[in-house]
Amino acid sequence: MNITLRVWRQRNSDDTGQMQTYQVTDVSPDMSFLEMLDVLNENLTISGEDPIAFDSDCREGICGMCGLVINGLAHGPKERVTTCQLHMRSFSDGDVIDVEPWRAEPFTVIKDLIVDRGAFDRIIQAGGFITAPTGTAPDAHAVPVPKLDADAAFDAATCIGCGACVAACPNGSASLFVAAKVTHLGLLPQGQPERHSRALDMVAQADLEGFGGCTQIGECTAACPKGIQLDLISRLNRDVLGALAHRG
Amino acid sequence: MSSVSDTQFFTVGEPLVDTKAPAVPVNLMWDERRFQAKLVNPTNRRKRSVIIVGTGLAGGAAAATLGEAGYHVKNFCYQDSPRRAHSIAAQGGINAAKNYRNDGDSVHRLFYDTVKGGDYRSRESNVYRLSQVSVEIIDQCVAQGVPFAREYGGLLDNRSFGGVQVSRTFYARGQTGQQLLLGAYQALERQIGAGSVEMYTRHEMLDLIIVEGRARGIVVRDMVSGEIETHMADVVVLGTGGYGNVFFLSTNAMGCNVTATWRAHRKGAYFGNPCYTQIHPTCIPVSGEYQSKLTLMSESLRNDGRIWVPKEAGDNRDARQIPEDERDYYLERRYPAFGNLVPRDVASRAAKQVCDEGRGVGPGGRGVYLDFAEAITRLGRKAVEAKYGNLFEMYAQITGEDPYVTPMRIYPAVHYTMGGLWVDYDLESTIPGLFVIGEANFSDHGANRLGASALMQGLSDGYFVLPSTIANYLADAPFEAADASHPAAVEVTDAVRERVQRLLAINGTRTVDSFHKELGQIMWEYCGMERTAEGLTKAIGLIRALREEFWTNVRVTGTNEELNQTLERAGRVADFFELGELMCIDALHREESCGGHFRAEHQTPDGEALRDDENFAYVAAWEFGGDGGSPVLHKEDLIYEAIEMKQRSYK
Amino acid sequence: MAISGVILVLFLLAHMYGNLKVFEGQDAFDGYSHHLRELGEPILPYSGALWIIRVVLLAAIVVHAVSAITLWRRARRATGGKGGARYASSKAPRGAQRSYASFTLRWGGVTILLFVIYHLLHLTTNTIAPGGASDSPFERVVNGFSIWWVVLSYTIALIALAFHLRHGIWAAMATLGANTSPTRRKNLNIIAVVVAAVIVVGFLVPPFAVLLGLVG
Structure with missing residues (x-):
């Protein structure tokens, strides 16, 4: 099939950038979206043009490196897939497809479709961990964890930190990302000692980074390739309220 | 040994005799080594700087642990965040000799299984330590909040994995690697926040700096600005993963590359067993020319799926139209005892053979069926x-x-590389002060890696082994003062700049990827699942010619002073050419079949791998022979004292 | 945001209940209106309780507005001032699943605030008196809502309120931690729709009753 692409091109973070149109011919429905871009880039390189820069690494939907806004939707039209797992069979011959980078002030565009997501790392630094220096751990069976808690913690821990939640949120909020980590660690007995400080510090860091607030619209969950549920944000709020009450 | 290949492609140097393993029984070595090791006073640690390249299970765990210990750590990765390292994609699980199931497991049994699984081509001392440390890894990860699968009683669940008879694999659904990596990543971020680790993301190591015989720094390219930077420290650690992407198509991430280890190899680090690659049998087949990577399907599918191809070559009917008696369940036929559960190397080779006979299915005839019809009937959908x-x-x-x-x-698809930089018991390479951890080193898996062992090794090296052994090295510091202006550093940095400019100046007609794909095809065809002396010799010639064309006809667009993904790839592919040639030479010289290395000339009458313990029970550690020169082979004899060598059989 | 919103919703429910007294006739309605001023006597002075309620409501409105402005400013800062419209593509103007209610929450709030001022000037302070001023609250209501365009203006405002409540009630409950599972999310949204509908219908019944001549 033949596809028309309108792609965001921006030389660097100082450039203003604009949408540019490209034609891609002979697209196989079995190609992944990124492979279709690979083919376009090969052609651009041969004709001496600058290939389109985009991030991707594992290309199996787990590393969280890739992420494009396709036709206005983070990770494209298909539910619960990353961009690298979106295949061209989700489109039709003759389609015009818009491709843009994640947009949020804390996610600066570095080039074309690549953004800086360092803010997420800094949010984790603020409290997204359990303090357990190497060698200090008791036997793994010392503390049993109810299976339901372990499973729920796992569900939250599947967050891949891709940033689709922020890209999709009309408020540019990182609440789902923060909530996923607070929930993962807060559900486990090992995470209890730092539960209050973790919630407060991570939320404070997200504010400091310039992410917006949550108004419970739910676009984050709809865009999340791992299906992280919106109720985790309620859980985060309960932890924050609990922490504030505890702190007095 | 073939004397022809000897003279033609390599020379033989002095054997490697000292691995620094203490001269005590294998079960006492690690205690002995830790006791003998020198320590660094906590107040001095801040003055000792450590460069760690890579943030996967090995690199990330090491950076976090050394940061906690108080060293000044600089950690580098090419991705935008340390959490993206490809350890994240590991599915199955992590082994540990906890014996929580009371099914007869022990440190010794895990040690034995790993050595046997590696087809007796790994070093006893290292593998034993790995088995010992495995127990602590699980404790550490649970304390960090890794959500392992649990039973209703709240205790950890275990499963049997990779054809062993005990249940020692801990797992977090099909995303164990992700959860373990996030544990290490969170510990690492804690140290970054505390200021003990400086993190450099989107920085790619392009060369190693050696001062007065010691590894003292690296040259990196800031992948956003293009700036070539020099970073110096007291010691350098590489945790940069494997080199499966030499085949272009593999289950590795797009960015996985050999550059860091290959540049270190060129500077004097020996490369161990480069030809040992693991080809995983259950991957989704290639669907077309445009394919950029391959995806692994968990090995566990073989527990209930039945593998078959049509009996007749060229049978193009839909799978459901082929009647039962016209199907060949070839694994069940050839290996009645293990059936569909034979080890990875055996299953992979068998699939290749039936496809070579023209009985493969799907586009291009490169595929076999994994059929669940029987399981669905028996167990229900x-x-x-x-x-x-x-x-x-x-x-x-x-x-x-x-x-x-x-x-x-x-x-089958390329999945893991057992080979890597040669290291001693301390995980130190042949360059003093250059330590190599995780998949980047060669040490623990011999000629074939067992399932759920890669995660174990990465974390063992990163959390427990390296932090002990590196202290012993750093106790001798301070070394000669050397900053970025040191002549040795300036020389390497200038050489890196020059190489970048050289790549940009070629301005030829072919893309980097087209070269990479062609190299991959050569490697897959001649140095893949089945190798012959003739094919390997041919491959060496093809690689050399292709490499020459690359350096005269590749087109690298743009400039250095920007984010330039073409330039990044060009540098990596240039190194893959050199590695690919060494892999073929290694495969050619190893006139036996063992684990993932199958030489068609060396098989039993019924087509099984035929090992030659008499002549090849050694690690092939290759020394760089200079551009245009021949590599030098140094042998480290493998001596088995705790385990008896046996032929593997899965009939 | 959520707590002030909940206070306002509770007020609306009480207000609606009071309004429905219009069906019990002029004496009951005026008596109820007067009773509000005597509430809490003699501990509190005349109109004391009412003023406490007024102060609380005013505080809630101020907190609600300040929180809204804060959230709005943070959203603008995080999205370059463009919110959900920050992508060049116009192919998903409503995102993946956004409700119209969530879309109009902020401007709907402003609309409601303007309406409340108009409403207070009309029926509380008697400053604007379409249809004639009166000392009897009942008469003020009847006079006002006998005019079609007054009813129309109230109807429009209440539709705006309906959308505001439909998302606001859900969001308030979720923000305060009530959303505990995907099923609960569905149920809370149903509750929000029901409460919003009850309030709006409850408020619309008296004006239409007056307009249609059923009351007065």
Whole structure:
């Protein structure tokens, strides 16, 4: 099939950038979206043009490196897939497809479709961990964890930190990302000692980074390739309220 | 040994005799080594700087642990965040000799299984330590909040994995690597926040700096600004993963590359067993020319899926139209005892053989069926869905076919490289002050890696082994003062700049990827699942010619002073050419079949791998022979004292 | 945001209940209106309780507005001032699943605030008196709502309120931690729709009753 692409091109973070149109011919429905871009880039390189820069690494939907806004939707039209797992069979011959980078002030565009997501790392630094220096751990069976808690913690821990939640949120909020980590660690007995400080510090860091607030619209969950549920944000709020009450 | 290849492609140097393993029985070595090791006073640690390249299970765990210990750590990765390292994609699980199931497991049994699984081509001392440390890894990860699968009583669940007879594999659904990596990543971020680790993301190591015989720094390219930077420290650690992408198509991430280890090799670090690659049998087949990577389907599928191809070559009927008596369940036929559960190397080779006979299925005839029809009838669709639902979904997502209706198609793909930089018991390479951890080193898996062992090794090296052994090295510091202006550093940095400019100046007519794909095809054809002296010799010639063309005809667009993904790839592919040649030479010189290395000339009458312990029970550690020169082979004899060598059989 | 919103919703329910007294006739309605001023006597002075309620409501409105402005400013800062419209593509103007209610929450709030001022000037302070001023609250209501365009203006405002409540009630409950599972999310949204509908219908019944001549 033949596809028309309108792609965001921006030389660097100082450039203003604009949408540019490209034609891609002979697209196989079995190609992944990124492979279709690979083919376009090969052609651009041969004709001496600058290939389109985009991030991707594992290309199996787990590393969280890739992420494009396709036709206005983070990770494209298909539910619960990353961009690298979106295949061209989700489109039709003759389609015009818009491709843009994640947009949020804390996610600066570095080039074309690549953004800086360092803010997420800094949010984790603020409290997204359990303090357990190497060698200090008791036997793994010392503390049993109810299976339901372990499973729920796992569900939250599947967050891949891709940033689709922020890209999709009309408020540019990182609440789902923060909530996923607070929930993962807060559900486990090992995470209890730092539960209050973790919630407060991570939320404070997200504010400091310039992410917006949550108004419970739910676009984050709809865009999340791992299906992280919106109720985790309620859980985060309960932890924050609990922490504030505890702190007095 | 073939004397022809000797003179033609390499020379033989002095054997490697001292691995620094203490001269005590294997079960006492690690205690002995830790006791003998010198320590660094906590107040001095801040003055000792450590460069760690890579943030996967090995690199990330090491950076976090050394940061906690108080060293000044600089950590580098090419991705935008340390959490992206490809350890994240590991599915199955992590082994540990906890014996929580009371099924007869022990440190010694894990040690034995790993050595046997590696087809007796790994070093006893290192593997024993790995088995010992495995127990602590699980404790550490649980304390960090890794959400391992649990039973209703709240205790950790275990499963049996990779054909062993005990249940020692800990897992977090099909995403164990992700959860373990996030544990290490969170510990690492804590140290970054505390200021003990300086993190450099989107920085790619392009060369190693040696001062007065010691590894003292690295040259990196800031992948956003293009700036070539020099970073110096007291010691350098590489945790940069494997080199499976030399085949272009593999289950590795797009960015995985050999540059860091290869540049270190060129500076004097020996490369151990480069030809040992693991080809995983259950991957989704290639669907077309445009394919950029391959996706692994968990090995666990083989527990209930039956593997078959049509009996007749060229049978193009739909799978469901082929009657039972016209199907060949070739693994069940050839290996009645293990059936579909034979080890990875055996299953992969068998698939290749039936496809070579023209009986492969799917586009290009490179695939075999993995059929769940029988399991669905026997267990019911619900049960199959509960067990494999997420894998079936993934398969449907990628192929657009419904595996509940038509059988899956699978084909082997490059998955892991057992070879890597040669290291001693301390994980130190042949360059003093250059330590190598995780998949980047060669040490623990011999000629074939068992399932759920890679995660174990990465974390063992990063959390427990390296932090002890590196202290011993750093106790001798301070070394000669050396900053970025040191002549040795300036020389290497200038050489890196020059190489970048050289790549940009070629301005030829072919893309980097077209070269990479062609190299991959050569490697896959001649240095893949089945190798012959003739094919390998041919491959060496082809690689050399292609490499020459690369350096005269590649087109690298743009400039250095920007984010330039073409330039990044060009540098990596240039190193893959050199590595690919060494892999072929190593495969050519090893006139035996063992583990993932199968030489067609060396097989039993019924087509099984034929090891030659008499002549090849050694590690081949290759010294760089200079551009245009021949590599030098140094042998480290493998001596088995705790385990008796046996022929593997799965009949 | 959520707590002030909940206070306002509770007020609306009470207000609606009071309004429905219009069906019991002029004496009951005026008596109820007068009773509000005597509430809490003699501990509190005349109109004391009412003023406490007024102060609380005013505080809630101020907190609600300040929180809204804060959230709005943070959203603008995080999205370059463009919110959900920050992508060049116009193919998903409503995102993946956004409700119209969530879309109009902020401007709907402003609309409601303007309406409340108009409403207070009309029926509380008697400053604007379409249809004639009166000392009897009942008469003020009847006089006002006998005019079609007054009813129309109230109807429009109440539709705006309906959308505001439909998302606001859900969001308030979720923000305060009530959303505990995907099923609960569905149920809370149903509750929000029901409460919003009850309030709006409850408020619309008296004006239409007056307009249609059923009351007065």
